[in-house]
Amino acid sequence: MLVQQRKRMAFWLILPTLLLIVAFKIAPIAEGVVVSFQAQSMMRPNPDAFVGWTHYKRAIFEEGVFGAALWRTIVWTVGSVAGAYIVGLSIALLLNREFAGRTLFRALFLIPWVIPEVATALLWKWSYGDEFGVINFLLMRLGVLETPILFLSSPGAAMASVIVVQIWKLYPIMFITLLAALQSVPRELHESAEIDGATVWQRFVYVTFPYIRPTSVIITLLAAIWTFQNFDIIYLLTGGGPADATKILPTLVYEKGFWGLELGYASAISLLMLLCMTVLSVTYLLVYRAQREET
Amino acid sequence: MxxxxxxxxxxxxxxxxxxxxxxxxxxxxxxxxxxxxxxxxxxxxxxxxxxxxxxxxxxxxxxxxxxxxxxxxxxxSYIAVWQGTSFPSYFLNSFKIAVASTALSVIVGMYAAYAIARIKFRGRYAFGMLLLIAQMFPQIMLVIPLFIVVQKAGLLNTHVALIVCYAAFALPFTVWMMRGFFETIPEELEDAAAVDGAGILKTFHKIILPLAGPGLAAVTIFAFIRSWNEFLFALVFLQSRTMFTMPIGLASFQEEYTFRWDLIMAGAGIITLPILFFFLLMQKFIVAGLLGGAVKG
Incomplete structure (x- = not known):
């Protein structure tokens, strides 16, 4: 009797959460699918008219915008995640020892993670400036550069510049999770490897890395998912420009939907994007599982 | 090493x-x-x-x-941004929205978290999976259908739309984290209350909530920071300057006050300061929360 009562109570306890999540996260996906097959252009009458695969064909074949943006999104994601992993792991290895002040350094290195996206983008934009930007100023003062680099306004440099910002935003989460993982490495193993004459690199590859590999895979996957869908940083830094050099899928979706006012078309692109994300993460997980079974 | x-x-x-x-x-x-x-x-x-x-x-x-x-x-620059621009109203809007959406998600979420932490009901596993899956959907994908829904409901350019959206988007993480905190509280405490004839809700309010204080605080701060920083929904849902939140208000400075980097940097400082303060204050909690399984979503 009491058990039955508890179970009925559980239903009422989760109901509000369930309603909110279904209404704002699940139902919109379904709505998005419907919309992607409708005209839904604010410039044309009859938004609900069914147009079949028109938007999808247009995105993939006729305008070809999807493929190009997908490629840029992959460059952006791989560059940012790889960079953040290397920076994060290096800092984690440095802090993986006992010393006074370790907690302080740990907190300081985490700070970029809590800086709001809009502040992050704007402070980097200010630092990247050509005439009054501090980075160009320092590089010229040190004699590295003769003329300022147009970090954000030259098509050749823009992608690398936005990737640096994302690396800066992303490395803290990498370093804090990797630092926790490093603490699971048994010290005796290290000592015996050292006695056997293993070099620092060999010790890292054969002793340390196997212990942090599961964490590495998970955090890399998560970081890739966040970066793949990240909108704020690129939108605020370059708006997808110059000359489309940084137009990744999220900024493309926004541009088509809210500048072009073609919600149906934008919705089709966003669904293609979700498909890519799903394919990526499923592949990744399968690779991970296969690796685990091998060892 | x-x-x-x-x-x-x-x-x-x-x-x-x-x-x-x-x-x-x-x-x-x-x-x-x-x-x-x-x-x-x-x-x-x-x-x-x-x-x-x-x-x-x-x-x-x-x-x-x-x-x-x-x-x-x-x-x-701080005086100029506070007295010469609409920044104070952006600040107030952001604060109102962040407080309301955080309260909504924490209050709604804590009951759900308690249910999955303590009651073995049918569909508990499915509910947990739903939370995890909901966490995966990108905001940029949901923004178009949500824009259409909000428009149809006549809620464009209102704060209500943002409050509810922010709460819904924070919920999976809130529930997931709080479940973890509730599970660390010994079940015997509740059994004793149950023997005394207290109902589930009473047990929860009188015994569990006071003990889960630190966990609740951490979750609250997470949800608050999320709303405080959110950019995309505010950009799409809000149209008039008087309604703007700080992130989009500050971003709009770039067009409104070209080359006034003094205003922009002071504004960026004002957005960042409360977050930085919370972070440094609660640093240990936040790190522990992050490493407790669920990572920022």
Missing amino acids: TDTALNPGGAPRSEAAMNAWRSREFLMRLGLYLFLSALTIVMLFPILWMASSSFKPQSELFARDMTLLPVKWTLD
């Missing part, structure tokens, strides 16, 4: 060797500190630069020779 790295040869035998080893260790420590300090400055340089820029008079911002610290310290 800890002490062994500093003492690769094992324990030294003679006293002379001991002294040599000690001074070597001292030098290595010193090197480590110097290196870490330099690295911290490099990594935090953009933030230091933002802070320094916000305290410079406008003339220094656009000077040929830049200085790391302001030559003349001034609060001019």
